[in-house]
Amino acid sequence: MKQTTSKKAERWRKKLTGSGVDLDMNPMVDMAFLLLTFFMLTTTLTRPFALELIMPAEEDATADQEKPAIKASRVLVLIPYRSDTVLYYQGLPDTDLKVLHMANAVAAEDFFERFKSSVSDPVVFVKPTDDAPYEIVVTTIDQLNNQELNRYALDQLNEAEVHLIRRYEGTRRS
Amino acid sequence: MAIEKARPRIVKLDMNPMVDMAFLLVTFFMLSTSFRLEEPTEVVLPPATADVPMPETSVMTIYINRQGQIFFGIDGKFSKKALLNHIGQRYQLEFTSEQVENFALLSGFGVSVAELPKLLSDKERMRVYPMKGIPVDSLSNELSDWIVYSRVVNPAIRVAVKADKGTEYKYIRRVINTLLENKILRFNLLTEKLPSKNKQ
Structure with missing residues (x-):
C-alpha cells in the first residue's frame, strides 16, 4: 500500500x-x-487422572483368630493374565478357570451384572499374575469401580490358584 | 454520461x-498454562474411566517404566532440598550446596543413593545421565527411605504411582508392597482419561 x-x-x-x-x-x-x-503448544491439556486405591490395613498376629470368614460363594477371584484376558473363578479354587475378555466391553459388563445379581454382598479379589501387564490390572480395577463392586482387594495368588493357572495353560496348549 | 474515474485502489x-x-x-494461554515438567523416564499411562484429577502440589510420584526401573520425584524446591538433607544424614553423605541446588532442579531421578553425588555434580549432563532405577531389593530398599523421608518433610504428602501400561505386574507389586510396609494404604494410580461412554 x-x-x-x-x-x-x-x-x-x-x-x-x-x-x-x-x-x-x-x-x-x-x-x-x-x-x-507457543503457549498453545506448551500448555498441558491432558492432566493425569487418578484411580485411588485404598488397601486394607495389614492384619497383625492378634487379628488372626478373628479373621472374618467369607462364604465361598460370595467370592469372585479375578486374575488379570494377558493384555486383554482376565481369568476368574467363583467360590473355591476347585473348578477350572474361565476366561473373561475385557476388550469386549459389553460381555464384560454383562458378566459383572450377572455376578452382582446372583450374589448378595459380593467380595472380589484381584490377583494379577507376575507377568500380567499393568494395563489389564488397571482396567480390571476400573471396571470394578464402575460396577460399584466396592468390596475388592488386591492380593497375591495362592498355591491352589497357581496350580489352576498351570492347568489352564496346559489345556490351552493341547 | 457519467464517466467513472479510475480510482487508485487502496485496500485497507x-x-x-x-x-x-x-x-x-495469548493472555488466556499465558495465564492458564503450567509448563510441562521434564519427566525422568518415559511412561505411557494406562487408560481408565476414572475421572478424579490428580492434584499437582504436595505429591510424590513413583515412576515405573516399561523395563520395571523405578524413579522417584517430589514437587517443591524446598521439599527437595530438605529431603536430600535427610537422605544425606541417613546414608552419611555430605552434599555440597551446588549439588543440593542441582537436585532441586531435577523433577525426578532414578539412581541409587551411592550414585547420587556423581549425578548431581554435573549440571549440564544431569538430564542425559543414564539412570538405572532406584533399588527396591529386600536387602537395600532405598525407595522405602525416600518415601519415609518425603513424609517427614511433608506429612500431608500424597502418593502417585505412575507406571507404564506395559509394565509387568511383578514390578508394580514390589512398589505397592514397599508402600504397604510403610503403612501407606492410600495411594493413587495415575491413568489417562478414557472418553467415557455414556449409555444412559
Whole structure:
C-alpha cells in the first residue's frame, strides 16, 4: 500500500486514515501469533487422572483368630493374565478357570451384572499374575469401580490358584 | 454520461479485531498454562474411566517404566532440598550446596543413593545421565527411605504411582508392597482419561 505514490492515491489515503499516519501492524500481529502458537503448544491439556486405591490395613498376629470368614460363594477371584484376558473363578479354587475378555466391553459388563445379581454382598479379589501387564490390572480395577463392586482387594495368588493357572495353560496348549 | 474515474485502489483491511482476538488468546494461554515438567523416564499411562484429577502440589510420584526401573520425584524446591538433607544424614553423605541446588532442579531421578553425588555434580549432563532405577531389593530398599523421608518433610504428602501400561505386574507389586510396609494404604494410580461412554 505504501508503494502507491501517485498524488491521487496519497489524497485518498489521507481521506481514509484521517491523519495520514499509517502504522504498520504486521510485525505486532506476527509476534502475537507466535506467542499464541507457543503457549498453545506448551500448555498441558491432558492432566493425569487418578484411580485411588485404598488397601486394607495389614492384619497383625492378634487379628488372626478373628479373621472374618467369607462364604465361598460370595467370592469372585479375578486374575488379570494377558493384555486383554482376565481369568476368574467363583467360590473355591476347585473348578477350572474361565476366561473373561475385557476388550469386549459389553460381555464384560454383562458378566459383572450377572455376578452382582446372583450374589448378595459380593467380595472380589484381584490377583494379577507376575507377568500380567499393568494395563489389564488397571482396567480390571476400573471396571470394578464402575460396577460399584466396592468390596475388592488386591492380593497375591495362592498355591491352589497357581496350580489352576498351570492347568489352564496346559489345556490351552493341547 | 457519467464517466467513472479510475480510482487508485487502496485496500485497507481492518486488522484490529483479529489482533484483539489474538492477544486475548495469548493472555488466556499465558495465564492458564503450567509448563510441562521434564519427566525422568518415559511412561505411557494406562487408560481408565476414572475421572478424579490428580492434584499437582504436595505429591510424590513413583515412576515405573516399561523395563520395571523405578524413579522417584517430589514437587517443591524446598521439599527437595530438605529431603536430600535427610537422605544425606541417613546414608552419611555430605552434599555440597551446588549439588543440593542441582537436585532441586531435577523433577525426578532414578539412581541409587551411592550414585547420587556423581549425578548431581554435573549440571549440564544431569538430564542425559543414564539412570538405572532406584533399588527396591529386600536387602537395600532405598525407595522405602525416600518415601519415609518425603513424609517427614511433608506429612500431608500424597502418593502417585505412575507406571507404564506395559509394565509387568511383578514390578508394580514390589512398589505397592514397599508402600504397604510403610503403612501407606492410600495411594493413587495415575491413568489417562478414557472418553467415557455414556449409555444412559
